[in-house]
Amino acid sequence: MGDAPSALKRPLKNALQLACKTLRSLCGILEDNIKNEVDRLQSGLAVSAAEVSGEIDRRGAEIIQKLTETVHAEQNRLKKYLETSVVITNKDIDTLFTEDKHLLQKAKENLKLGENLIKSGSDSDIKINLSKLTKIASEISQTNPKTEIPELKITLTDSKKKNTETFSVDIGEILKPDIKSLTDRQTLTDTWTDTQTDRQTLTDTPTDRHTDRLTLTQTFHTKISSDKRNPHLDSIAVLGGERSKKIVVSDFFNFCVKYFSVENFKLFKYDLLSQPRGLARSRDQQVVVVLPWKRQILYLDIQDDIRLTNTLNIGKPYEYISVLPSNHLAVSVWNGDGVSVDILDEGGRVIQSLPHDLIPSPSCLTVKGDSLVVVSENNSLKCVTSSGLVTWQSRDSAKLRHLRGVACDMEEFVYVCDVQTNCIVQLSSDGEVIRDVITRQDGLSRPWFVCCDQDTLYVTQEDGHVKIFRWMKANP
Template identity: 30%
Template sequence: MATAKKLTENHLTCVICSEVFTDPATLQCHHTFCKSCLLKYTYTQPEAVQAKSIPCPSCRQLTSVTNPDSPVEEWVSQLKPSHVIQGLMDDFGPGTRAVEEHVCSVCTKQGKTTPATSCCSVCDVVFCEGCLQMHNMMPGLSDHEVAHLSDHTKTKVKRRFMCQVHRDEKVKLFCKDCKQAICTICSSIRHRACKDVDTIESTTPLVKEQLTSKIERLRINMTATNNNITWRKSTIQDVKSNSQTLKDQVIKTRETVMRAILRKEKQLLGDIDKATDEQLHALQADLQSQEIELQMYQQQYEFTANAVTSDCEMDMYAVYESMGETSPDNRDTDNRPAAGRVVLTHDLDKLSKAVDELQLGEVQVVHDVCDTEFSPVLHHTIDCKEDGDGKDPSVRDVTVLTVDGIKVTVVADYNNKILKTYYTSNFKSFHNQLLLSNYPWQIAKLCKIQIAVSVPSRMEIVTVNVTPDPVLLSTIKTSKQYFALASLSPSQLAAGTDRQSHSVDILDMTGRILRSINTGVIGNQDHIHVTRNNNLIVSERDVKSLVSVTSEGAAVFTYTPTGDRALTYPWGITTTSTGDILLVDYGSHKVIQLTQSGQFVRDVLTRQDGLEHPVGVCLDGDGLLYVTSARYVKVFKFCRR
């Protein structure tokens, strides 16, 4: 009963009326509805009626009708339910409850609950003894196959396979031309022109085999679709998280700009205060000088006035003689230089334009390399030539980290034995470097802010913290010269040598070999990449191949194309968010895209894109593609063609 209820709720319910199907009809798109519900819906779609078609309420696909000139009611009435729906209706639809509970179907309609004792496989109903006698007395029913229900049998007797057209005829034949199970009457009337009609007995094994194969394909499709759904849900969460991260970056940028404006404001206010203080100091000094002069003039005035008004002529002449022949200093104060004025000079139009052109950033959708509708466009180029480099750089590998919201590009400069970092912060570009003991080869990302770098000539692997400047954490001494390097887990490294060992060593973080994984034809591992499934992908220039194995050593695929697609010097490897593989071919100046199983998809970048002898490759979290070429790192975004 629980199974019947579940089937009824999930598969026998009309999505329009939300009830169990009443006279179901299946459209060409395989969606099923009650005929009455479908008719009402069709009347609400005049465009579909005008097009002489029945619209599907679920997917909007149109179903063509056999007789377009007949009324809409006949269009719908001529529709039949699918064999699957009809079978489910027969087994679990209305009226089957009595069969499952072994209660007489006829008595049930009369409101009685008489126990059933027999079942007619043609009528597909159960009877009590009295109703069975009535059934057997009916003309045309007496020859029906009736089986007795035992007390130990709680399941319904298997129905006979009866013709849908001739209800009293058993299905004995199968028309392969029409792919339809038929009776002998149908064969002689409706399928006379068909060339391939066989018996049900001989056709059933083939049909069962094909359906079994279809079940397997459906299972595979279900698994793949379920994986896609899981990935899409994860992608949705990533998109939401990325949206919030970008918003935070905008706010942070705005705060940075505001801090810069406030610094400008503080500087201007300081300049005003300084100029004002200098002006006030000069004015105060002049004022003090004027006050002293005024006091001196007042003294002379009083002294001279007293002498003039004195009764003693001797005092008057004494004052007069002290003045000499010169008269008092009558200064023209109007000729003194005027005090300077502090003014603020700014161009409001220029300021307004600068504010209008202010860019806190640019919002755009960066497409993934996996979508073949989008092609690479050069976004920018990083020149890794720095002052102090003894030689022209040769960038062997590149990776990108995000440290405290700052995107940091890390490159291994082979010729100068240096690890270099490049990033932008507060509208300024920075670069820094870490001198290594010898030539670096491949970079392995350990976590968000840590990397490991192989230094084969010194038999070393160094671990580095990116702060975003590179800071040496440790130096791991190894027993072999390891060139290729990748992170298998937070505590394990996958490392490859050039000693024709045909294996990749799995190391712990002290350099101890835990086990070795056979790589088949690959003897000198030039580059290793670990996929999200923990499979290893290894390239080698000598055998011109790309090999993928599991972490246990089982072969996944070997990519050794011939002809125009033959590899000349396979090197750097990375994988996309969907698992596709990007392979650098140094000799043919290409970045090649493969599926997870090693099937060719396309040439992503070629010499026509300005690529010359590429070596390293990586993707950042924004879908930008980084490719090293000589002293440069070229960064590409993907746009619609």
């Protein structure tokens, strides 16, 4: 009877032992499974991390390679522009002494004459030529010494370009000496039609372009004897310094580019195989011209004559053109073609496109800082960055009726031709319409294109005339 409780406890103990044994076995299996899974996952993670590390190295090497290529390309571009700047500046230096050279040549000729008269000339001949030699000597003595001009330097400055979302390399900007700002402005020739403006009112005192006015100073017509039709001027550009200024226009009806040289007062013509549209000045003082029907862009060098230096065969019928600070070309696509504005490299390859819905039906365009101002449909103006961000759009439609050419001056005021109202409309740098700065009362008739150069606006008219306006102080 006393052993009965012990007998009853044995099965319970055996059951407990069995449960513990089972639990111990399951714990071992679970522990092994956990360890194996942890090892497997950590091993896989280590392998993938090693693969990603290798991919990082590979992609980094690609970026470094691209960066190196981009840096080298930018270095080469800057060095090429540096070489061009040296050539242009040397020509400007030579031009700076043109009048002095003419005076020197005249003085030497008269000196030789005077020496011959001393040897064998009669008193009457000596008397006739004495005053001439004295006058030339006086002219030479009054010649301004060029030593007053400071040393000319080409410098590399930090770029003023704004940051964009696109990758770029910014080494800096090359600034060449502005010789024309160091010399006196040359009075424009009376060969052009003089509008009898009181020239004493045209002063070099800085003007306020919010309140001062533009005054017509010269008008000339671009028709020459070889023209088959009356000129239809589309675009205009200005090259050179004050004493070597050349005014270049595209003549749509006569299939040519023309330029007027201030130095020799003659109109020159370069015949083309197709009708030209837009033209613009490149950074190396050449002119780029668009031929929509040929799907070409021409580079023309304009010195004593016009010489073709390069032809870009392009895939679209571009219409108007402007040159960016990088020397890339901004072009508007003629008749839509699905894209509004393309950015081309110097080889004519498309490197960026601004979509059609961003700037519908674009026509004329101009550079404002590192942005573009484009004439768009519904006679509006849009300012867009190179990354495709619209910074402003003109809002005063009542003053903008039928827009054509557009230009921007050095203070970033914008000027646009309104053919319907016969005026040039001035806008602020942020797109606010300020006023009609040139009107029919100033002698303007159907203005087609406008170009800014220093304190002067050059305007082409549909009838083939070019009119030149300069800023003057408003009456107090």
